[in-house]
Amino acid sequence: MPNHQYWEEFEFDRHPGANVISCLMDIQKNPVNKMGEKTTPVAWEQGCLEEVCGSCSMLVNGKPRQACTALIEKYIQETGSLTINLAPFTKFPLIRDLCVDRTRMFDSLKKVKAWISVDGTTDNGEFGPPVSPEVQEALYVLSTCMVCGCCSEGCPQVNPDSKFMGPAAMSQVRLFNSNPTGKLEKSERLNAVLGEEGIAGCGNAQNCVRVCPKKIPLTESLSLIGREATKQSLKNFFSLPDAKEE
Numbered sequence: 174m175p176n177h178q179y180w181e182e183f184e185f186d187r188h189p190g191a192n193v194i195s196c197l198m199d200i201q202k203n204p205v206n207k208m209g210e211k212t213t214p215v216a217w218e219q220g221c222l223e224e225v226c227g228s229c230s231m232l233v234n235g236k237p238r239q240a241c242t243a244l245i246e247k248y249i250q251e252t253g254s255l256t257i258n259l260a261p262f263t264k265f266p267l268i269r270d271l272c273v274d275r276t277r278m279f280d281s282l283k284k285v286k287a288w289i290s291v292d293g294t295t296d297n298g299e300f301g302p303p304v305s306p307e308v309q310e311a312l313y314v315l316s317t318c319m320v321c322g323c324c325s326e327g328c329p330q331v332n333p334d335s336k337f338m339g340p341a342a343m344s345q346v347r348l349f350n351s352n353p354t355g356k357l358e359k360s361e362r363l364n365a366v367l368g369e370e371g372i373a374g375c376g377n378a379q380n381c382v383r384v385c386p387k388k389i390p391l392t393e394s395l396s397l398i399g400r401e402a403t404k405q406s407l408k409n410f411f412s413l414p415d416a417k418e419e
């Protein structure tokens with residue numbers, strides 16, 4: 174198949190509050206490149222415009238991040254260059270221009286049951302079992318994951334030849350296994366992360382934690398889930414019932 178990847182350059186007037194998305198919007202309004210040629214507007218994704226939905230994630234000067242909070246003036250100051258490079262993530266199938274298909278991440282969340290089942294088969298009372306403020310505080314940061322894909326983009330173990338689900342799914346196992354109701358499906362989640370698709374896929378390069386925009390302690394989650402998964406595989410081997418929660 175021919176390689177359709179190419180670079181295209183655009184010029185802008187400098188504005189104090191401009192960010193990458195506002196520049197892309199300017200291109201959309203007037204799709205004329207630096208050579209003065211009319212071209213197709215660049216395709217990208219966006220949603221919240223406040224670093225909550227993760228849909229605008231892309232490589233800005235080679236680093237994974239959200240375009241909506243990438244301030245142009247900050248980049249110019251930091252790099253001393255008036256040029257900013259944008260590129261799509263490389264670990265996901267390319268749809269067009271800056272849009273990629275992150276289905277792989279959502280499929281991983283399905284595999285690890287990254288939710289709490291409320292199917293009416295257990296009586297959780299009106300509000301469910303209480304969660305202490307300490308646990309709430311510890312879990313809050315895990316709940317801020319926006320499935321942006323920055324961690325997978327930065328992880329050397331996520332590539333077309335590997336089945337590794339990536340660190341975000343492992344961290345969500347920690348989140349839902351720590352919830353009093355979520356614990357009911359703890360074993361199922363841990364069984365889903367046994368093997369190369371799961372925790373064994375991590376090579377401990379620690380790039381993920383450096384690029385996560387939400388500062389989620391991914392390596393901490395990976396080592397915790399690694400220990401839990403080992404216990405689960407021993408339980409499976411000896412066909413033991415689920416151990417009591419510590």
Ligand code: SF4
Binds near residue numbers: 317319322385386391
């Ligand atoms: S863990 Fe961080 S980098 Fe990874 S998908 Fe979630 S928010 Fe994005």
Ligand code: SF4
Binds near residue numbers: 331
């Ligand atoms: S620790 Fe390294 S190998 Fe493991 S998920 Fe993070 S970046 Fe990938």
Ligand code: FES
Binds near residue numbers: 224241
């Ligand atoms: S548009 Fe939602 S994070 Fe950028």
